[in-house]
Amino acid sequence: xxxxxxxxxxxxxxxxxxxxxxxxxxxxxxxxxxxxxxxxxxxxxxxxxxxxxxxxxxxxxxxxxxxxxxxxxxxxxxxxxxxxxxxxxxxxxxxxxxxxxxxxxxxxxxxxxxxxxxxxxxxxxxxxxxxxxxxxxxxxxxxxxxxxxxxxxxxxxxxxxxxxxxxxxxxxxxxxxxxxxxxx
Amino acid sequence: xxxxxxxxxxxxxxxxxxxxxxxxxxxxxxxxxxxxxxxxxxxxxxxxxxxxxxxxxxxxxxxxxxxxxxxxxxxxxxxxxxxxxxxxxxxxxxxxxxxxxxxxxxxxxxxxxxxxxxxxxxxxxxxxxxxxxxxxxxxxxxxxxxxxxxxxxxxxxxxxxxxxxxxxxxxxxxxxxxxxxxxxxxxxxxxxxxxxxxxxxxxxxxxxxxxxxxxxxxxxxxxxxxxxxxxxxxxxxxxxxxxxxxxxxxxxxxxxxxxxxxxxxxxxxxxxxxxxxxxxxxxxxxxxxxxxxxxxxxxxxxxxxxxxxxxxxxxxxxxxxxxxxxxxxxxxxxxxxxxxxxxxxxxxxxxxxxxxxxxxxxxxxxxxxxxxxxxxxxxxxxxxxxx
Numbered sequence: 001x002x003x004x005x006x007x008x009x010x011x012x013x014x015x016x017x018x019x020x021x022x023x024x025x026x027x028x029x030x031x032x033x034x035x036x037x038x039x040x041x042x043x044x045x046x047x048x049x050x051x052x053x054x055x056x057x058x059x060x061x062x063x064x065x066x067x068x069x070x071x072x073x074x075x076x077x078x079x080x081x082x083x084x085x086x087x088x089x090x091x092x093x094x095x096x097x098x099x100x101x102x103x104x105x106x107x108x109x110x111x112x113x114x115x116x117x118x119x120x121x122x123x124x125x126x127x128x129x130x131x132x133x134x135x136x137x138x139x140x141x142x143x144x145x146x147x148x149x150x151x152x153x154x155x156x157x158x159x160x161x162x163x164x165x166x167x168x169x170x171x172x173x174x175x176x177x178x179x180x181x182x183x184x
Numbered sequence: 185x186x187x188x189x190x191x192x193x194x195x196x197x198x199x200x201x202x203x204x205x206x207x208x209x210x211x212x213x214x215x216x217x218x219x220x221x222x223x224x225x226x227x228x229x230x231x232x233x234x235x236x237x238x239x240x241x242x243x244x245x246x247x248x249x250x251x252x253x254x255x256x257x258x259x260x261x262x263x264x265x266x267x268x269x270x271x272x273x274x275x276x277x278x279x280x281x282x283x284x285x286x287x288x289x290x291x292x293x294x295x296x297x298x299x300x301x302x303x304x305x306x307x308x309x310x311x312x313x314x315x316x317x318x319x320x321x322x323x324x325x326x327x328x329x330x331x332x333x334x335x336x337x338x339x340x341x342x343x344x345x346x347x348x349x350x351x352x353x354x355x356x357x358x359x360x361x362x363x364x365x366x367x368x369x370x371x372x373x374x375x376x377x378x379x380x381x382x383x384x385x386x387x388x389x390x391x392x393x394x395x396x397x398x399x400x401x402x403x404x405x406x407x408x409x410x411x412x413x414x415x416x417x418x419x420x421x422x423x424x425x426x427x428x429x430x431x432x433x434x435x436x437x438x439x440x441x442x443x444x445x446x447x448x449x450x451x452x453x454x455x456x457x458x459x460x461x462x463x464x465x466x467x468x469x470x471x472x473x474x475x476x477x478x479x480x481x482x483x484x485x486x487x488x489x490x491x492x493x494x495x496x497x498x499x500x501x502x503x504x505x506x507x508x509x510x511x512x513x514x515x516x517x518x519x520x521x522x523x524x525x526x527x528x529x530x531x532x533x534x535x536x537x538x539x540x541x542x543x544x545x546x547x548x549x550x551x552x553x554x555x556x557x558x559x560x561x562x563x564x565x566x567x568x569x570x571x
Contacts, residue, residue, distance in 0.1 A: 005190050034290060034361060041354065069350025070380075076354070077376055080361045080369075145333035146340050146400050 010051035026076060033079040044068045058146040073152035188329050193327065200335045204306045211524070212471040213268045218476075219531050220264070232264035252434035257513060275464035282455050283363060288364035295458070295465035296353025302472040308341035309479050310334030310403035312489045312516040325388040333364065333489075334403060341402035342394065345480065346387055349435070352378045355469065356437075357453050363457035371453030374542065375442045379435060381549040386431035388557035392424040392564035393484045406488030407514075411498035420564040423496045425485035427557050432477035433443050434549070439534040441545055478526035479519075486522045489514035491524075 008015070020043045027039030044067040051060035112119070153161050188196060219231075224231025282291060312333035319326045338344060353376060360372015394400060396417055397408035409421065434441040443453075455466045486493040491511050492500060504512045540548065 001191050002189060005194065009190075032287065034287070034358070038290070038293070039352075045351075057338060057340050058343070061347055065343055065350060069347055069353070069383075071398070073350075073357070073376060073522035076357055076361075077373075080373075090568045109375075114541055144339060146343075148518060 013050055016046045016049035016053055020050065033082065034076070037079055040075070041072050044072060050098045056145060058149050061146055186328050186427070188326075192326060192329060196329060196331055197335060199326075200331060202259070203556070204335065205303070207520075208303065208306070208472055208475060211475055211527070212468060212551035213272075215471055215474070215527050217265060217268055218272075218528065220535075222528065222531045223535050226403040230269050231265075237571075241333065245338075247556065254417065266339040272464075275461050275467075278460040278462040279297050280462060281457075283365065285364045286457065287362040287364065290358050291457075292462075293468070294355050295462045297358065298352060298469040299465045299472075301352035302469040305348050305476045306344050307335045308338060308344045308402050309476075310337045310341075310406070311519050313407055313514055314315065316516065336402060337403045340400045342390065342400045342405065345402070345476075346383075346390070348534075349473075349476070350379075350383060352469070355466070359458065359466070360454040363454075365457055366457045368453045369452050375437060375454060377435075378441065378443050378545060378549075381546060382431045382441075382553075384432040384551035384556045385427060385437060385549060387472055388554065388561055389424050389427040389431060390484065391558075391559050392420045395561065395564045395568055396420065398568075401425075402483060406483040409484055409495055409515075410487040410490040410492075411495070411501060412497040413498055414567070415499060416567045417495050420560050420567060421485055423560045423563065425481065425494070427553060427560060428485065429477075429481055429526075431549075431553060432481060433530070433533065434545070436473040436477055438470075438474065438530055440537045440539050440541065443542055443545055474527060474530055475523060478523045478530070481526055482519060482522035486526075487518075488522075489516060491518050 022044055023039045023041075023043030027036045027043065027050070030036050030039060044063065048060040048063040051057070051063055051131075221231040282288060288442075310333050315330040315334060316333040318330045319328060321327045356375045356379075357372045360368040360370075360375070363369070379501070393405055393409055393454070397405045398415060399405050399408065413421075433439075455463055456464060482488060487495070487497050490497040492512075501512045
């Protein structure tokens with residue numbers, strides 16, 4: 001019993017990973033858009049589980065809060081209002097297997113290019129830490145990773161963080177402008 | 185203190201889960217009963233009194249005498265309690281109707297999502313700091329092991345609570361969509377808009393305790409909010425409590441914000457097409473969500489397992505005489521009493537304040553609650569900085 005539970009605990013990442021892949025496959029394969037969103041939601045929750053299995057609890061919770069709780073709700077909101085049973089919309093959204101295959105191949109190549117080192121290279125002997133180690137003083141980074149992330153964001157990487165939020169703001173204003181001009 | 189093995193700790197966690205489920209399933213039916221009774225008395229009637237039998241029948245017999253004397257029978261407070269059993273039996277035995285054009289899978293899974301996301305929040309709630317009780321030595325397998333006051337008092341408890349609570353929206357939205365009928369769809373859409381908007385001030389109002397206590401762990405937060413704050417911490421606490429409670433009413437779809445099921449406009453909102461135990465799950469989930477919101481309000485603002493609310497306990501504690509020390513320490517019973525008082529407040533508000541119009545609901549959230557919550561956050565930051 002003890003051994004069994006320990007084995008499960010050690011393989012939590014793999015279990016959640018396989019479940020996330022299953023959710024993603026369901027999302028791609030299902031015919032109804034709302035079912036796709038459900039599959040996507042399941043995959044997002046499982047990815048949060050993967051983060052938890054890696055002891056990155058802050059990332060896991062942020063994953064649930066931002067993706068499962070925010071973004072996928074908006075997806076659902078849009079998808080619910082689109083009647084997918086009409087033939088024209090089916091042609092637009094569901095019968096594009098040729099393009100889909102090309103897109104998947106391109107995506108796979110890009111993924112391999114970016115993550116080649118991570119997947120096939122030697123493992124990094126040293127865990128990633130803060131740029132300035134003195135910031136982590138008095139902090140058990142392994143256990144308090146919310147605090148560690150906050151110090152990284154608001155001390156080490158403050159400027160990139162602010163620039164990123166300005167970019168998001170620009171995108172938001174742009175969306176408002178586009179939506180407004182259409183109505184006039 | 186002995187250290188539990190892996191299997192033992194899992195068994196202990198299961199026992200904790202069982203305790204929480206028992207707590208929920210005791211509190212929820214009593215809240216349903218209290219809702220009928222308290223609303224009744226607020227509106228100068230008696231509430232449910234009809235279903236009464238056996239032991240309760242004695243009070244009924246005495247009541248008849250009191251009616252004859254021309255007095256309102258005081259003993260009828262508890263009459264009607266067997267009606268709860270009748271309600272549950274009705275929900276379980278009723279035919280489970282699925283509309284012909286419904287999306288069967290989504291229709292089936294929506295109440296489950298509602299229910300699960302409501303219950304799972306309790307994982308991060310800590311009822312009492314430290315050890316809740318220790319198993320006696322003679323207990324088989326678990327003898328001498330401590331049971332902590334929360335199931336998983338994790339480092340990011342608050343984020344877990346907010347995240348899982350936001351997953352609860354899916355239950356309502358999907359139920360509205362899967363019913364394939366216009367009133368549920370309208371109810372689902374309204375509720376999605378309402379819950380997404382009220383999550384913003386809710387989260388900001390909970391940021392004030394985070395700033396004041398410098399933690400995201402439920403147990404640590406409630407401890408520091410109750411006994412670790414300077415005097416000026418009172419102001420952001422009281423303001424934050426009022427904002428949080430308002431948003432909590434909206435998040436749980438209670439009056440005066442019950443847009444998703446506004447009876448006079450939308451029949452019954454998102455659960456119009458549901459019957460039997462599937463409807464029962466939505467009903468249960470609503471009341472469990474009320475309990476969750478009450479638990480958070482009690483934990484963060486009303487001092488959690490300590491007696492006095494708003495951080496007063498920490499100010500009073502140094503002056504407590506020795507024979508009153510018991511009142512200066514944390515006890516699970518204080519926490520539960522606060523939750524029950526807040527549940528009463530829900531019913532009280534429902535009986536007192538009329539419903540908002542839909543546009544008013546939205547303007548309350550975006551024009552008033554969010555700025556107020558931001559000001560409150562600023563106050564909390566000032567307190568943390570200077571006091």
